Amino acid sequence: MAHYHEILFFAAGFALVAIASRKIAQYFPRFRLPLISGFLFTGILAGPHVLKLISHEALGHLRFADDVALAFIAFAAGGELYLKELSSRFRSIQWITLGQIVATFSLGTYAIYRLAYLVPFLQDLPSTGRIAVALLGGAILVARSPSSAIAMINELRAKGPFTQTILGVTVISDVVVIILFGISLSVSDALFTGVGLRLTLLTLLVIELLLSFGMGIALGYVLRFLLAPQWLPKPAKILGILVVGYGVFHLCAEIQRYTGVSMSHEISLEPLFVCMLGSFIVANYSKHRLEFLNLLSDIGPAVYTVFFTLTGAALALNTLPQVWKIAVILFLVRICTLFIGSFAGGALAGDPMKHNRLGWMAYVTQAGVGLGLAKEVILLFPDWGAPFATIMIAIIILSQVVGPPLFKLAFHWVGETHTRAETPEFDGTHDAIIFGLEGQSLALARHLSQHGWEVRIASRKANEMDGLSDSDVRIHPIADLSLDSLKQLEMEKADVIVAMLSDQENYEVCEMAYEHFGTRHMVVRLHDRGMAALFQELGALIVDPSSAIISLLFYFVRSPSAVSLLLGMGANQDILDLEVRNANLHGIVLRELRLPLDTLILSVRRRGRQLISHGYTKLEIGDWITVVGSPQSLEEVALRLS
Secondary structure, three states, X not given: OHHHHHHHHHHHHXXXXXXXXXXXXXXXXXXXXXXXXXXXXXXXXXXXXXXXXXXXXXXXXXXXXXXXXXXXXXXXXXXXXXXXXXXXXXXXXXXXXXXXXHHHHHHHHHHHHHOHHHOHHHHOOOHHHHHHHHHHHHXXXXXXXXXXXXXXXXXXXXXXXXXXXXXXXXXXXXXXXXXHHHHHHHHHHHHHHOOOOOHHHXXXXXXXXXXXXXXXXXXXXXXXXXXXXXXXXXXXXXXXXXXXXXXXXXXXXXXXXXHHHHOOOOOOOOHHHHHHHHHHHHHHOOOOHHHHHXXXXXXXXXXXXXXXXXXXXXXXXXXXXXXXXXXXXXXXXXXXXXXXXXXXXXXXXXXXXXXXXXXXXXXXXXXXXXXXXXXXXXXXXXXXXXXXXXXXXXXXXXXXXXXXXXXXXXXXXXXXXXXXXXXXXXXXXOEEEEEOOOHHHXXXXXXXXXXXXXXXXXXXXXXXXXXXXXXXXXXEEOOOXXXXXXXXXXXXXXOEEEEOOOHHHHHHHHHHHHHHHOOOEEXXXXXXXXXXXXXXXXXXXXXXXXXXXXXXXXXXXXXXXXXXXXXXXXXXXXXXXXXXXXHHHOOOEHHHOOOOOOOEEEEEEEOOEEEOOOOOOEOOOOOEEEEEEOHHHHHHHHHHHO
């Protein structure tokens, strides 16, 4: 019982450290560093080598948290391996993955073995021990970071064959590395125990792989059973997934202990591989893939906070001054192997030479799985695991710092990025372009014109329609929806575009406005709700005709005054968005603005985010303020803000 009291005591203390770690890590993206670096930094600071908030004894009692987190990391890696998304570029993915694994593992292992004289703990090991350590290090160097790759691809809105290949190779490499690490671990264990590479060991490796496959398949069915009940609440499913993952690690440890006592050879199953295979089955052979990934996404931030904070605390900082040289050398060796592997694999697959030359830049980043494998070495080899993991984690941190800029540079050079163009400065005139000529677009144009907007309607059918020459609305004929046609419309001057064409045509217009003109606001009339996510990625505002009337009636019932205000039904009242451009107002709080008595500030939007504004909200240059009042008063406010 006392043992469990100690675990609860250390867990409660660590929970406070983990909360602080989460808060501290939020500052790291400001310096273009990932959250993981913040967690590691906090763990190092709180660990036994600095502030001693987490002692060596506490790390031993918190091993269960490591097992839970490692199972989660394996679940996340297997869940990303979705075969349907990888099929179109399978030849390139296959050859590049093979090239990189062969080059990185073989050359990385050789480099670690040859550089053993630079590492104090390796100098004391026999030749077989150095080979064992080199094998484990070579396997960890193969690891990638699917989460980082996916995040950067989404940030760049990257599309194309290069993007598909990079994502496929990254995901598959992270799966293969777990298998490779499991084999290397078994060989290393045999070398340390003196079994030797005999037929018995090879037979044992085959048995261990078959048992791991069987356990992984069984785990897949257990996870499917856990996810199946619709009535089971989300927290219960999340808890069940974490408990099942911990159970896999506990079961593998018990099998190893039991066989070591009752048999002549230990059977060491790789729990990371078992968990990865189980989640792979859920992702590809069940209807629960999206639910499973959403559950992992929900619990991910908490798990990563705990795991990487503990990893930072477990680092052997006393060995870092002695091993930083080999960490830098191995990092450079890894860069070279990535180039060799991706170039050779791409050439064998017949990929464009430009892709082959630049591909290595997208594979530098490492994160979760690599750190997980390094942490597992600490747990399995306590004598030299900590200094070994310190070298590996130093390499991973270097990769996390250097990798993202190289990743983005490669995609820009290949030309598969679709980022937003710089939004032009407001020129003092509200300009709007409406795409599509019909009754609603004409009515909208007239209504905007009455409120001081410069409005144009762009249409491919303008020349075919009669009676438009006398229209009070400016109508511009366009030949097509090409980029040249949009440039002729002077899209760079438009503050707002309104797309009222078909959904596919609306998306083409919005995408070009996003990528080439940086249009501040885009409003889309949507017909197919299935395309809503595509427009939301571009930051477009969506009007769904099928639900707009119902929503309007709903809010008329709940808040008639607010809807009347929004629709301009109030007597002598209008509503307007205004940009703060007056430098004298920077730092002024809202309550100190001398505004007309019949005006009211409804909201403040800063850098795309809505602020919860109050009287003490300080203004900044570039803020957008939503103001309601009489037309005359709004003119006065606009003049003051500009």
